[in-house]
Amino acid sequence: PPGPGTYTLPRLVGPNTVYTTASPCHSMVGKRKRGGFAEDLARTPGPAAFPKVEVDTYKTRAPCYSMASKAGAGGDRTIKPGPADY
Known part of the structure; x- marks a missing residue:
């Protein structure tokens, strides 16, 4: 048996594939003006x-940092049922 790398596979991508032949074609991307x-x-x-x-x-001023605790958000202080109440 032939060794590895001795087989040649047919082309699957490009103008001339296994099943079709085509005339010369253009590339998919154009030439970049900057950054090539x-x-x-x-x-x-x-x-x-x-x-x-x-x-x-x-920004009108730099951010201010402090070590003080955050002020409470307040909000709704009504008593709500806990997980064990269900």
Whole structure:
């Protein structure tokens, strides 16, 4: 018997498959203008190329943190049945 790797399987994907033949076709994806593998990364903008956004632009003040306990939410204080009451 032949060894592993000696068999050749027919093509299943592409213009010429087992059952059909086709004329030349176009690729599924187009060429990317920016971010392709062949692009020179030295010419792409880095983090320093973008302006610094001031914190006060979106928030008027920094968040305040404290170690105090949270205030109670209040809400409904009526007595409700527990799990054993059912």
